[in-house]
Amino acid sequence: MRKIGFKHALRGIYKAIELEFNMKIHIVSMLVVIFTGIWLKIEPIEWLFIILAIAVVLIAETLNTAIENITDVLFKERDEQARNIKDISSGAVLLASIFAAIVGVIIFVPKVITFF
């Protein structure tokens, strides 16, 4: 990727975090999961699934933010198509979050139970 493209892409990530409240929640959740993983000393293969789950959620939320912004530009008034577009886009984030939650439960719950 050209240097200038990288700069725009980093600005895009910053803007998604700035504009979308859910993105801030995902970032905080990611930090909590990473610190919990370090604390519970999870295995390399488990880190791979955790990193994959985090990446899928952040990518979905970033694209969802872009789609929401495009929709707001295209539809100034309430519109059934705008509603569908935003709900479908949110649905992608929900699917990614369900996947991440399942990965988190499979990896962390047995470890937390044996920890106490």
Ligand SMILES: Nc1ncnc2c1ncn2[C@@H]1O[C@H](COP(=O)(O)OP(=O)(O)OP(=O)(O)O)[C@@H](O)[C@H]1O
């Ligand atoms: N122009 C519109 N016309 C019809 N319904 C809309 C419109 N804009 C938003 N909505 C509805 O309101 C919901 C929330 O839209 P909003 O733009 O507030 O997104 P958001 O709160 O950032 O959502 P998310 O939690 O998915 O990030 C949408 O999923 C959709 O159902």
